[in-house]
Amino acid sequence: MTPFLPFALPEIGEEEINEVLDSLRSGWLTTGPKTKRFEEEFGAFIGAGTEAIAVNSATAGLHLAMEAIGVGPGDEVITTPYTFTATAEVVRYLGADPVFVDIDPGTFNIDPAKLEAAITPRSKAIVPVHFAGLACDMEAILAVARRHGLKVVEDAAHALPATCGGKLVGSLGSDATVYSFYATKTITTGEGGMVVTRDPAIAKRCRVMRLHGISRDAFDRYTSDKPSWHYEVVAPGCKYNMTDIAASIGIHQLKKAWPFQEQRSSMAARYDAALSDLPVDLPPHPAPGETHAWHLYVLRLKETAPVSRNRFIELMAANGIGCSVHFIPLHLHPYWRDRYGFQPEDFPYAHASYQRSVSLPMYTRMTEADQQRVVAAVREILA
Template identity: 70%
Template sequence: MINYLPFALPDIGEEEISEVVDSMRSGWLTTGPKTKQFEEDFATFVGDGVDAIAVNSATSGLHLALEAIGIGNDDEVIVPVYTFTATAEVVRYLGAEPVFVDIDPETFNIDPIKIEASITPKTKAIIPVHFAGCSCDMEEIINIARKHSIKVIEDAAHALPTTSNGKLIGSLQSDVTVFSFYATKTITTGEGGMIVTRNPEIARRCRVMRLHGISRDAFDRYTSTKPSWHYEVIAPGFKYNMTDLAASLGIHQLKKVQMFQEKRESMAKRYNEAFCNLPVKLPSKARSGDLHAWHLYVIRLADSVNVTRDRFIELVAERGIGCSVHFIPLHLHPYWKNRYRLEPEDFPLAYTAYQQAVSLPIYTRMSNEDQEKVIDAVREILS
């Protein structure tokens, strides 16, 4: 289609391209000096004495985090039902069971009241997801976790640079936070993620397990000036390391994260002003004083709208614009539905939100003209 506006595009500059080329010319392509630099830069950005461990995806990071805190067979981990399947599938990797919880209909984030009602003697962890880049009520979630002596692993795939009570997600008192750098995220390494923790034992375990359970990183072994061929496998680990090619992107993307957030914030404000009189529910805003990452801009169609959500997306596509739906709740997918014998009505708030939700394009490569095209299409269809 001519002049088609896709749902999302990465924002890559000459700095990132030059850094990747530099890595290619250096001869060091896999985990090496660029990955180490990206980890150090990220830890400095988050602050508060955290350790940062780069991995090849946020899914890998969540898996490593759960493994590091000791999740195993028959343990239970509480997750929101309104999320991408990765949040729950990593629980199953370890033989544990995800326990789904419904959402706060205003924010689409996990409802803390429902978290506490779902805790059993088998509950070992909670994975809150900061939907669209708007923080969960982390103060309440951490209080609940401490009360019941369970761990908190934040799925921050949408949440860079989100803040909660004035502090960056990742610098809070949760046990682990995992960020995503997938191609559509607020910063990207193509594929990739970052584990952030203040716990040195968790950090040490994640570093070992991300590369086959080997006691030393390949970078350390191959750059020593002394013979260093010897290593020990101390656990059956995984192949989850980030490459220097990916980290080369991340080094410069991280430098732009505040600029990217400001652009997304401006775009969200423009959408809000354009749609305020239409039959839609606008996205939840961040609490006063906090930052919303605006990874997604999700509207909900009102019951009075005379087109279905699916037809609305088709009509927008006919006007040359890509939209999406975030998310299809997990209890509607065959695997989760059948394994736990779930029905749509078991999580009514998530189910209703899903039936109404439309994600509109919001990314930093969009021009004002691009956004006006989206605005015009939505207004035309809904009015």
């Protein structure tokens, strides 16, 4: 019997395993030297002058970054409904309200042309989401933000490594950028995330707030010449620190970020070539010279497709292949719909894309034979 091909699997090598074992043997299990090393190497990866703050999830990172830029009760934060709920829920953690702006149907990222219409006296920040690993038009977004005195925090959960204007996401001039290292992402630590910024004040605030608002983290307290028992609580913080066990995985995953991207790009090209004659819209590609992280490969079924999107997923599962949907737009979910009185047609492009979208398996552990199996199943259903 042919084994089930899941939607996503992480690729973990002996290097990661050995580094984790080294951490277990060292006695440093929570935030310690491996986390510090991962932060330093990640900052260097993004570019000189970048400070990196490791956290236990991208959700935590978004929360810390928005708190650090001053989002608070009564504020508004502009973002897209075409994202996972974490992007908007952290705004509510801070007593603020998300304001949704529809996507550009050509990129499925937030539409910069619609931003200014969403700005009010309560607006504090813009949170663009680099959907599927394709960078937003950050030049346009940052221009709007600067005209109106707004902060920008990039949700780059999908976007390592991706570029805009020839520069890595994370080095584009926003106030902060947040990455995810969840098990399905382009690199993983199991659970985890990273905040990057070039603003020392934001970095300092994130470091304090990620561990209960304590002025010194555990690693500093137990490796400095000051008494290890002494610390000061300077704010009501959170428990968002990354462990050395997770960082041990991340150290070696980061080294593979570019090779992984090259593999994903090749896989996307193979899907494009094999599926282009079917009743589907292929995913958007970056401009020449830019890099797409290819976290996701999202097909959109045309009206002429012989089956609905939901039926397509059922038939793929019957063929032993897992698929997913990215995303159910936030304005369709009960909490966001009921709190803000949204209707499906309020964000027509996000809604229309969702109704037709399906994400195919694409991860570096897949073999070419695995991908051919996916292609054969898609063609059997749609051809």
